[in-house]
Amino acid sequence: MSSPAPESLPGTDDLVALERIAVDIVREAGELARRRRAEGVHIAATKSAAADIVTAADREVELLIRARLAELRPDDGFLGEESGAERGTTGVTWVVDPIDGTVNYAYGIPAYATSVAAVAGEPDPQSWTALAGAVYNPVTGELFRATLGQGAWLEQDSDPDAAPVRLQVNDEPGPAGALVATGFGYDPATHAGDLERVERVMPMARDIRRMGSAALDLAFVAAGRLDGYFERGIHPWDHAAGGLLVTEAGGVLGGEPGGRPGNTMAIATGPALFERIESAVRTR
Numbered sequence: 001m002s003s004p005a006p007e008s009l010p011g012t013d014d015l016v017a018l019e020r021i022a023v024d025i026v027r028e029a030g031e032l033a034r035r036r037r038a039e040g041v042h043i044a045a046t047k048s049a050a051a052d053i054v055t056a057a058d059r060e061v062e063l064l065i066r067a068r069l070a071e072l073r074p075d076d077g078f079l080g081e082e083s084g085a086e087r088g089t090t091g092v093t094w095v096v097d098p099i100d101g102t103v104n105y106a107y108g109i110p111a112y113a114t115s116v117a118a119v120a121g122e123p124d125p126q127s128w129t130a131l132a133g134a135v136y137n138p139v140t141g142e143l144f145r146a147t148l149g150q151g152a153w154l155e156q157d158s159d160p161d162a163a164p165v166r167l168q169v170n171d172e173p174g175p176a177g178a179l180v181a182t183g184f185g186y187d188p189a190t191h192a193g194d195l196e197r198v199e200r201v202m203p204m205a206r207d208i209r210r211m212g213s214a215a216l217d218l219a220f221v222a223a224g225r226l227d228g229y230f231e232r233g234i235h236p237w238d239h240a241a242g243g244l245l246v247t248e249a250g251g252v253l254g255g256e257p258g259g260r261p262g263n264t265m266a267i268a269t270g271p272a273l274f275e276r277i278e279s280a281v282r283t284r
Helices: 012-039 056-072 102-107 188-204 214-222 236-248 274-281
Strands: 043-046 053-055 077-080 084-086 092-100 113-120 129-137 142-147 151-156 178-181 205-209 228-231 252-256 265-269
Touching (some): 012 056, 053 102, 056 077, 077 236, 092 236, 113 214, 129 214, 129 236, 142 236, 188 205, 214 228, 228 274, 236 252
Antiparallel strands (some): 077 084, 092 113, 129 142
16 A cells, blocks of 8 residues: 555644644653653563563553543544554544653663654555654653654753754764664564674674664664664554654665565665665565
């Protein structure tokens, strides 16, 4: 299924309004996650494997996001990590990860984020068009936001009066090689393949980072803090907002299947690095 035709997408004012909703909600939701972390984490369940956990805060934060969207955009669709998909009638779907980096969150590692994006079309990354999104780390107070055609920007809670900083990916890595992030799935059966891909990337890499939050990895590519990112096994809510950050910052977003980020592979880099990373991590 193809992406929506440009003429069917919202106009600029509507896109900016969607971004503002994403920003306001992601801040409120992220602050709730931060407060619950300070109170102590309760593991509510596991998902695909024993290491793939869900905290009570994941569920509470997603319920908050759903409630706010129901107030502001009651006819839109919804796709959330914890509560699944619901179709709407407007052609806009909100794709939400309440706490991306839940294991970091549970262990007290300050690398987790709340991610909220609005997309047009079916709630399927192989066909949707990302319209607006925000990724927020409530520990650092950094909020990354983007609107289709309007660029990607960074706001910092510690300096609310400062002008937003426009994000720009790194184009060509330096002579020491590319700083590249990746992740590993929770199923031990997949780890050998993940490590083989890292081995193939290492000849072009300065070093590898494994931070545990796809949303932050993508935001850091957009901000030029990383030269590239690749990972197998991520889900639509992991990359809906972060992927838009990358493309609006001048980067390239791809993967498998169909040349788009998907469960088989997601890749995000500056323009000069993409083909080299894609060749190294392609499914063999």
